[in-house]
Amino acid sequence: MNTSNPAVFVNGGLLSMYVGRRVRTVIQVLRSERGVVVGKSTDNMELVVKGSPPSVPLSTFVEVIGIADGEKSIRADIWTNFGDTFGMTLIATISSANLQTGSLSTCSSEVEAAIF
Template sequence: MDTSVPSPFVNGETLKMFVGRRVRTVVQVQRNESGVLAVQSTDGHQLTIRGAPGAPEAPHYLEVMGIPDSNQSIRAESWTDFGENFDPVPFNGLCKLASDKYKYLFL
């Protein structure tokens, strides 16, 4: 059983703590330019997602699992279309709690 590779929940702010390590986040697609996605994180940061061919168009929410190569871009390993009715506010709250006060329940 491989429990050595958890994928922490991140938002735009906490992404920078995990550069080079696997994360997962939910972002809203703004533009899909030939496979490179311009997206907005749940806390309003502008990010770039590479390696997500076939991703949906704006304004869909997308869950991305992958490895951040900087504090503004993620190389996706897999993604899931979360549709247009995803609520970013509680997710953003969860990211804050899961990377800080209640980290011990997640990481």
């Protein structure tokens, strides 16, 4: 593991604070066209990811690591497929448990925010 150039974990709202720096984020892929992937960040902002995605098809959820080259864009050099249901199993389980116990707390949204 290379620790000489760590990447800051960001969402759409934080990305603008790190323009020119190495960042990492998880997006939900919305569309892909000509070397550009458009995705939704964990805080529901639309981000543009430039670069060469892997030769295998992208899954629904992808982690990208690269340089923030704008307030809403990243030039990625590392792409990692996280699958098509990233984090959803835990959210469904917690939501189901809340319904079964009659709890209407905000637990599931807090956990969702922590996971994403």
